[in-house]
Amino acid sequence: MVVLAASIISKSGKALVSRQFVDMSRIRIEGLLAAFPKLVGTGKQHTYVETENVRYVYQPIEALFLLVVTNKQSNILEDLETLRMLSKLVPEYAYSLDEEGICRAAFELIFAFDEIIALGHKETVTVAQVKQYCEMESHEEKLHKLVIASKINETKDIMKRKANEIEKNKMEKSRGDKGNYMSSMGSSRLESTFSDMSISSSTSGFGSNSGFGPSTDLDSFSTKPKGRPAAPVSAPQNSGMKLGKSQGTNKFLESLKAEGEMIVEDVPPTLSKSKAAAPPPTDPLTLTVEEKLNVTLKQDGSLSNFDVQGTLSLQILEEKDAFIQVQVESGGNPSVLFKTHPNINKELYSNEGILGLKDPNRPFPTGQGDGVGLLRWRMQSTDETAVPLTINCWPSISGSDTYVSIEYEASTMFDLQNVVISVPLPALREAPNVTQIEGDWRYDPRNSVLEWSLVLIDDSNRSGALEFVVPAADSSAFFPISVRFTATKTFSDLKVTNILPLKGGPPPKFSQRTQLCTENYQVV
Structure with a gap:
């Protein structure tokens, strides 16, 4: 069996989608397609027409014809099987079976035809396989994305541990400095120290009247889930504030993952080709x-x-x-x-x-x-x-x-x-x-x-x-x-x-x- 061309044409002979599979001039193909409407006639029950050189195997699709042009030596049963497979693919890519719908999906139909017919011979494929091949899905690509996502999650865990260590060291250092400082000062100096700390806190942008204001406001802006105790924070430093907020975000992402949510930040979700909503x-x-x-x-x-x-x-x-x-x-x-x-x-x-x-x-x-x-x-x-x-x-x-x-x-x-x-x-x-x-x-x-x-x-x-x-x-x-x-x-x-x-x-x-x-x- 040798398929010369596959095409979708109107009853007037206009070729909407045409794919040539053998080495033949374009003028020859256009002449064969233009001659087809004159050979069909009306009232005929069979679905093929033979001329001196080629055989037309066709199927009406509403106001159009799905046409396969083969040589006369090809097996008619294989021709009909090829035509049946093509007819099942056309509605998968064309929303409406008219000239406008076919023209809109012309490129997708040509690619699908190439998956069914290669060098004039029919491939053993199913409709689902053709759609998968056209979507160019790759198992290796999916595996690569999973590896990248795993590395990202591992890096986030390392960052989380480092952030906890830095925060813990700062807390211990702050407690030691505060104890030494308070032991060396009198009560009057202690009151003025707390007054200065409240002034510094109010000017840091978090608006608190006590020395512990930054810790309270930081917890209110944090993205950590409710119910977890807020980590104590030392003196209001900008670097410490940013670190605490980043850690809260990481904890929130980790809690979502524990509940079963898929969080892959660098891999955008792919849209399915299935028609989820009608245009x-x-x-x-x-x-x-x-x-x-x-x-x-x-x-x-x-x-x-x-x-x-x-x-x-x-x-x-x-x-x-x-x-x-x-x-x-x-x-x-x-x-x-x-x-x-x-x-x-x-x-x-x-x-x-x-x-x-x-x-x-x-x-x-x-x-x-x-x-x-x-x-x-x-x-x-x-x-x-x-x-x-x-x-x-x-x-x-x-x-x-x-x-x-x-x-x-x-x-x-x-x-x-x-x-x-x-x-x-x-x-x-x-x-x-x-x-x-x-x-x-x-x-x-x-x-x-x-x-x-x-x-x-x-x-x-x-x-x-x-x-x-x-x-x-x-x-x-x-x-x-x-x-x-x-x-x-x-x-x-x-x-x-x-x-x-x-x-x-x-x-x-x-x-x-x-x-x-x-x-x-x-x-x-």
């Missing part, structure tokens, strides 16, 4: 389909609770686009019960699947940040096959250790993204010993939780396992297990098919967002 809308209309999943599974794998609540919301930027109706269609799941907003024409929706206001002369509200809700639905089920992700946890005690094996199994209905499985642990002095894992893990010592994370669960990893060892503990200490994930497919399979303007003219451009997320997903 502000740029299209005149934005329709959001969101479903929240509440599932409770028992330890034996049986289903205790399954509840899905969904909403369809509409966000309009300008009032001139608010005189519309929204046409939708659902997947026909009889378990999903829909309910419209009180201001929506229920008869129109029931007969034609169109969401419009009862008064067609009124516009939809505009400028609302979260949009206005048009439709709600709910799904409850006792069918265990509807659960998208099942978790089995098997703790077993052997001697002084507990061996814990956790398995997950995902349904083929959904491709799950940003999966995090949180397993509570008994209080530990150090992180558990993880002996087997698929994905990544992190130990939170403050909450005593092991977080097992997977970027993507698809057909390449529908099942997986995690094994770790901790000191002997009761099996109930590892429950309840909490799960978080998102998906781009929903149980209702609700889609917006058209926007109908009520005052004539072309319909305004709209974008559609679809997401399934967990609200409360536990194994108890």
Whole structure:
């Protein structure tokens, strides 16, 4: 198999993203891409077209085509597998599957294509591996940062010990000087000495009327936690004041570390590439389909609770686009019960699947940040096959250790993204010993939780396992297990098919967002 080029083009033949993998002139590649729309035609069921020299293998993506150009001697099955892998990557980098969304993510898509196809031949990689390679994560870099952080913490400990020694020596010296001085003076000289010390203290910037004022004010400005006795300070010297404040800050940082906080001052945190928050809308209309999943599974794998609540919301930027109706269609799941907003024409929706206001002369509200809700639905089920992700946890005690094996199994209905499985642990002095894992893990010592994370669960990893060892503990200490994930497919399979303007003219451009997320997903 030799892949000549991979491209995303519009139906008019405009190449939005194009990557060439063999030595071929640019004019030749552009000619092949320009000829493709004329060869496709309409009403054809197959997804490839052959000419005298090349074969086009393509897949429609809304108003675009994802296209792979190969030679005629290549294996069609491998061509289709390459096309399928590319089609799974495009939504990962392009927020919207239109010309604007594809052009914005052009460079990321080209880099992803390079990870799948090398010198015209398909690489054996998964979507998660491609995303990892594009992010250029390095185990050696992480290890280097951990070594640097360890050296910084060690240096801080040395500084803390040195500061304590210096402060202790100054205290002892101050006490000795003060004793000798007081023994050699009379009572009258002693009173004048204390008067001079109070004047010196008041002019040092801490505002005290007694000789011990600087110690009190220093403790009030210190960042040490409450409840610790304040270290005594000798005469009010600027160097001593700065040293005491630095020591308090170090003690505060050390107390946070003891509670499990990660303090690494020289390594800035990295932002995850996952879409934690949706960007502000740029299209005149934005329709959001969101479903929240509440599932409770028992330890034996049986289903205790399954509840899905969904909403369809509409966000309009300008009032001139608010005189519309929204046409939708659902997947026909009889378990999903829909309910419209009180201001929506229920008869129109029931007969034609169109969401419009009862008064067609009124516009939809505009400028609302979260949009206005048009439709709600709910799904409850006792069918265990509807659960998208099942978790089995098997703790077993052997001697002084507990061996814990956790398995997950995902349904083929959904491709799950940003999966995090949180397993509570008994209080530990150090992180558990993880002996087997698929994905990544992190130990939170403050909450005593092991977080097992997977970027993507698809057909390449529908099942997986995690094994770790901790000191002997009761099996109930590892429950309840909490799960978080998102998906781009929903149980209702609700889609917006058209926007109908009520005052004539072309319909305004709209974008559609679809997401399934967990609200409360536990194994108890």
